[in-house]
Amino acid sequence: MIGLQKGPKYWVEKNAMRFVYPPDLQQMDDGYLRITFSGLNPNLVLYISEKGNANALLYLSAGSPDISSEKEIMDLVYDDIISIHMDTDGRFYCDLCPEPEYYSTPDELWMRHTLDDIIEWVNSFRQDECYLFFVTEGAVGADRIKKSNAKNKEWYACVPIVMDNYNLSE
Numbered sequence: 001m002i003g004l005q006k007g008p009k010y011w012v013e014k015n016a017m018r019f020v021y022p023p024d025l026q027q028m029d030d031g032y033l034r035i036t037f038s039g040l041n042p043n044l045v046l047y048i049s050e051k052g053n054a055n056a057l058l059y060l061s062a063g064s065p066d067i068s069s070e071k072e073i074m075d076l077v078y079d080d081i082i083s084i085h086m087d088t089d090g091r092f093y094c095d096l097c098p099e100p101e102y103y104s105t106p107d108e109l110w111m112r113h114t115l116d117d118i119i120e121w122v123n124s125f126r127q128d129e130c131y132l133f134f135v136t137e138g139a140v141g142a143d144r145i146k147k148s149n150a151k152n153k154e155w156y157a158c159v160p161i162v163m164d165n166y167n168l169s170e
Contacts, residue, residue, distance in 0.1 A: 002084040008048040020123040075142035
């Protein structure tokens with residue numbers, strides 16, 4: 001698998017103005033880029049690997065994980081896997097896609113395949129939504145729903161996404 005030429009941090013910084021909720025980037029020692037977003041719940045954390053794979057976890061509570069407490073409760077709320085390969089004509093594509101699109105560089109492919117989707121996902125969050133955590137037969141999950149629909153569901157916690165004190169016009 002082929003990696004990115006400039007890396008995710010470069011591309012997220014270069015496209016920061018496209019995010020409704022500004023990204024706060026932290027390069028981790030293990031090579032992952034850790035991103036939280038101003039105005040969104042700080043327990044929503046997006047991780048991007050050096051190879052360009054992206055996933056977001058939503059933690060129910062802040063603080064260090066403790067297996068005996070609710071601080072361990074989290075769910076994968078976004079997942080985008082990319083496997084960059086080059087064809088015989090020198091074009092780059094994701095070999096996991098059933099109908100791959102071809103690009104001239106691995107970075108261009110990543111921007112269209114992953115970064116554009118991340119931006120669309122982050123920008124789609126609204127004040128009237130939450131992630132509804134539920135526990136079923138020992139498994140934990142979270143569904144993104146309108147807060148007004150939470151009263152009709154059985155749930156463990158309703159976690160807001162957009163923070164109450166955030167104003168999009170700022």
